[in-house]
Amino acid sequence: MKHIVIGTAGHIDHGKTTLIKRLTGIETDTTREEKERGMSINLGFAYVDLPNGERIGIVDVPGHEKFIKNMLAGVAGINLVLLVIDANEGIMPQTKEHMDILTLLGIEDFIVVLTKVGAVDEELREIVYEDIQESLKGTPLEQAPIIETDAVENIGIDKLKEVIMLKVEQLSTDIVEAAPRLNVDRSFSVKGFGTVVTGTLLDGSLKIGDELIAYPGEIKTKVRNIQVHETNQELAYPGQRTALNLTKIGVDEVGRGSVLTTKANVEPTWMLDTKITCLNLPQNQLELWDRVHLHIGTKEVRGRIVPLGVDKILAGEEGFVQLRLEEQVAVKSGDHFIIRSYSPVVTIGGGVVLEANPVKHRRFNEETLASLKIKEEGNFEDLILDYLNNKIKQFKTAKEIAEYLNANLDLVRDTLDDLIVKGQVFPVSHTFLGMEEVNRSLVEMEQVLENYHKKYRLRQGMSLEEFRSKFGQFKGKELEAMLKYLKEEQLVQVTGSLIKLTDFEVSYNSYQLKEKERIEKVLKQSGLTPPSVEEILADSPNAKEVLEALNGVSIYYLNPETIIHMDTFNHGVNFVKQHITENGSLTLGEFRDEMDTSRKYAMMFLEHLDELGITKRVENNRVLA
Structure with missing residues (x-):
């Protein structure tokens, strides 16, 4: 209906x-x-x-x-x-x-x-x-x-x-099935009921009990009652003149110009990117910093004109303008507005919002003008790609994209499917990012690793934990999907808990190579009775960096203070597994004798295997976990 x-x-x-x-x-x-x-x-x-x-x-x-x-x-x-x-x-x-x-x-x-x-x-x-x-x-x-x-x-x-x-x-009433939005045009108080507001319900439906936010003040409220044409209703539909009885909000907190909608459906802004038509009247023109009255939705605010790509907009002309406002508004892309001169107050022109939450632009920036042109022309694929490649740096759901574009959700989903087939959108589970933005992020990831390799030339790679912390804008599944893409393109390698560029190789100078040979020899000879890390590092300027490079390659850290040769570690693990498989369990003494070590290091090694989940302790014995 x-x-x-x-x-x-x-x-x-x-x-x-x-x-x-x-x-x-x-x-x-x-x-x-x-x-x-x-x-x-x-x-x-x-x-x-x-x-x-x-x-x-x-x-x-x-x-x-x-x-x-x-x-x-x-x-x-x-x-x-x-x-x-x-x-x-x-x-x-x-x-x-x-x-x-x-x-x-x-x-x-x-x-x-x-x-x-x-x-x-x-x-x-x-x-x-x-x-x-x-x-x-x-x-x-x-x-x-x-x-x-x-x-x-x-x-x-x-x-x-x-x-x-x-x-x-x-009439074609192409109502968007999205989050409800109502521009308040009247607000009053009814004795025994409290605050009542009226307006035309845009975009979505409302039911009794719905929680709403009044913008731009961002005040929480709830729908107590709904009237349409003076009749109580359980539900209000998009396009209806609607009266709402609200709870926990005063008349002065939700007057004309307020916007009622769900959380995060709109974002209060001090600026708007717009396309403006200047009425063809002799006195009309728009120049930089002209002060105007902006009428949008049911709100009137003052603002200043910043033409983009031109010096001024003359009578009968149209152009891109960034409006810098003196009060915040809460609107969406596609909303229409009127501008009137500051004094005397006459109608100059009007237009449509192309970007509801922009950043400040340089006035003659070609990329900015190209993006605004896409938004003006309204090609739906281009609008989605512009949003996913230029507006955001994180994955968004189809619903979030639809709400931003003020568009039908099914249309957004169908268009995303087409863009995925074309290789222009990168999907992860139920979220999406433009492939251009993905590629920019992948280049940034490679740059992070390249910088790390330059700083730590002898390390085998960056820890995955540290790497992930550099890209907190991506959730776990999203980052893993991008890592998988990097690996499939053979740009990075992941070994254990380390990540490195595929073409990176540790390269030792003559001093570092000599230190490497010394450390490996000492640790191999000492078996499971190794010198401390402090002793290894003593009086050697290259030892610390070399140790970092050998970690996980030829040496193994049982704990931050104790390192052993990788051969010793592998021998110990293999003996434990084989002995328990053949005998059912292993005692501390049996392991100590096999490794020719002290009780202290034998206990340290076995407890480390317990932590790794290879073994577990049952009374005084070890069994396989």
């Missing part, structure tokens, strides 16, 4: 509120000030039942210039707009501004409603009708139906409902 929200737009006193009351039976001017002044100041909400039984939400937005920021808050989440024009006056400046704003916000479906036709003679009505058609040529409203109505005399209301019904049936 579609969930559609209709908005009104038009000049002050052109009959929007009266029209809605006739369509719905609901009075949207609710405050005493609104009634006394005869104009809408705040947003009004209603719903209309169409001839096919479908119930559609309506947002009545104020038309007066002084309240245009309320109008901007009201259009968030609207699918279809009724552009209201008084048959006595025709298109007015406010009408044109509303048309510009709605077009910049990406709204494509309109119905032009000519109001108050009962008070206009037929000749004037025809003139106004033709003038409207002429004014709409070349705009997204050119093909919009024009319906003549009079709410007071009940003229054309049924026809308008039928046209709305047909439009709704034709």
